[in-house]
Amino acid sequence: MSNYKLGLDYAIEEDQNDTLSIYKTQFHIPKSPDGNELIYMTGNSLGLQPKQTKAYINQELKDWANLGVEGHTEAKNPWLPYHEFLNKNMAKVVGAKPIEIVVMNTLTANLHFMMVSFYRPTKKRYKILIESDAFPSDKYAVESQLRYHGYDDKEGLILWKPREGQELLNYDDLEDILKKQGEEIALIMIGGVNYYTGQFFDLKRITELGHKYGCMIGFDCAHGAGNVELNLHDSGADFAVWCTYKYLNSGPGSLAGCFVHERHAHNKALNRFTGWWSHNKETRFNMRDEFDQLPGAEGWQLSNPPILSMAAIKASLDMFNEIGIKSLTEKSKKLTGYFEFLLKQLGEDTIRIITPSNPNERGCQLSIQVINADKTLHNKLTEAGVISDWREPDVIRCAPTPLYNSYQDIYYLVEKLKTILN
Incomplete structure (x- = not known):
């Protein structure tokens, strides 16, 4: 999709138009010690807890x-x-x-x-x-x-x-x-x-x-x-x-x-x-x-x-x-496409995405190589309130999960990454 736009207003508008955005409120989102929600991008490692799980157990x-x-x-x-x-x-x-x-x-x-x-x-x-x-x-x-x-x-x-x-x-x-x-x-x-x-x-x-x-x-x-x-x-x-x-x-x-x-x-x-x-x-x-x-x-x-x-x-x-797996994967493709779009603004001399660019050949995970970076970059992202996943030798894996991630999560993640890189 080529109709993504830059700026926070676009992310807010997309979240408002997203019929699945309500589901984010049905999950426990981890928080930092000061009480702010973390940007959780590791549903590919451990999914978050639905609030209704407690009642079922x-x-x-x-x-x-x-x-x-x-x-x-x-x-x-x-x-x-x-x-x-x-x-x-x-x-x-x-x-x-x-x-x-x-x-x-x-x-x-x-x-x-x-x-x-x-x-x-x-x-x-x-x-x-x-x-x-x-x-x-x-x-x-x-x-x-x-x-x-x-x-x-x-x-x-x-x-x-x-x-x-x-x-x-x-x-x-x-x-x-x-x-x-x-x-x-x-x-x-x-x-x-x-x-x-x-x-x-x-x-x-x-x-x-x-x-x-x-x-x-x-x-x-x-x-x-x-x-x-x-x-x-x-x-x-x-x-x-x-x-x-x-x-x-x-x-x-x-x-x-x-x-x-x-x-x-x-x-x-x-x-x-x-x-x-x-x-x-x-x-x-x-x-x-x-x-x-x-x-x-x-x-x-x-x-x-x-x-x-x-x-x-x-x-x-x-x-x-x-919800149905079809609706979830539709949102997933849009959300991951938006993430890819924002990352590409950082320039290919800075960031390389090794995950296929064809949405039909990937899920929601993007594996990102940051040129000349090591694990300290991942540590700084964590300190900035982003929970992502580091894999040796040089890959940060981020999975914008459609059930509980938003366009604003992705916007703020890339902004934090930009700040750290600069």
């Missing part, structure tokens, strides 16, 4: 206090099927069918559970392909899977790298890797939105390419869920995993989400780890029956749901359901 504490074990069936939101209350709204957020979704465990644990089923190496086909600058936890996880299956974790790992002097990944290079080594690759596991550059990958394109060579395809959507339209079902991916504490505002270390494509929903032959919560609900409490697999993503659960964490997720998902 308190409801479960109250039912636990008053009902004890009977809360499993008699609570206002009965605990036995509690995870089912999340499936429909989470499915809308990530573009899936409810049968393809389950909320369980944490992100890297879910990644390992998915690899039990979808990384099935053979003598000929055993390699795993990831992006070269994948989130460290993903890299550690796939390396450990290679070692667990008896392979060398360096020889068995294929890295999709950016070209010399570039940060972003190129699909032609991925195609070249597959042409040369596709028959040896058992699994392609890519971060849906790269944590460092903010590049949003074309999930469908990667899936179609990988499937053409007989590879299984999974995505870590930690930086995508609640941020971009993932359309997981239409992508055709075999599985995806994500956390809920970033853009989905469910609290530090909260539960994670899991997608398993419906074509695998009734495949009982798929290897997997099991527990009593993946067993048929009708006979689960008979206790002595042989294992009877639940269909769909629920069939990957092991344990009964941790209710207090799920209550926080429910609080956030109800808000997402009210």
